[in-house]
Amino acid sequence: MSDEPIRITRGQGGEVDVEGPVDGFAASVLQRAGFDTYPTLRGVWIRLPFDLGRTWENEHATWAAEMLAAARYSVDLDPGLRAVPPAASAPVAPRRTKTAMTAQSAPAGTPRRRQR
Numbered sequence: 001m002s003d004e005p006i007r008i009t010r011g012q013g014g015e016v017d018v019e020g021p022v023d024g025f026a027a028s029v030l031q032r033a034g035f036d037t038y039p040t041l042r043g044v045w046i047r048l049p050f051d052l053g054r055t056w057e058n059e060h061a062t063w064a065a066e067m068l069a070a071a072r073y074s075v076d077l078d079p080g081l082r083a084v085p086p087a088a089s090a091p092v093a094p095r096r097t098k099t100a101m102t103a104q105s106a107p108a109g110t111p112r113r114r115q116r
Contacts, residue, residue: 005074008061010081016057018046018064026073033064058083 006020038045062083068075
C-alpha cells in the first residue's frame with residue numbers, strides 16, 4: 001500500500017470521485033459501496049452514479065471510507081461527504097424511570113398461599 005491516501009471527493013459538477021492509489025482490493029471495496037469503474041486513456045475513473053441524491057451519495061461515500069479504513073488504507077474523505085450518524089438525527093426517547101421495575105406488593109383481597 002502507498003503512503004498517499006485514497007481521496008473521496010465531490011467534484012465541481014457534483015459528482016463523487018475517487019482519486020489516488022487504488023489497487024484491486026480497494027477497487028472491490030469501492031464497488032461493494034456502490035462506486036462504478038470506467039476505463040480511461042490515463043487509467044481508471046471511479047465514481048458514484050449520478051443523480052441518486054446527496055444523502056445517498058454521502059452515505060455510500062462514508063461507507064466506502066469506513067471500509068477502506070478498516071482494511072488499513074489511508075483515506076481522505078471530503079468533509080462535505082460525511083454522512084450524519086442516525087443517532088444524531090433521530091430524537092432521543094425519554095428514559096424510563098426505575099419505578100416501573102421495582103417490586104410491588106400484591107393487590108388487596110388476593111388470597112395468599114398457605115405455607116405447610
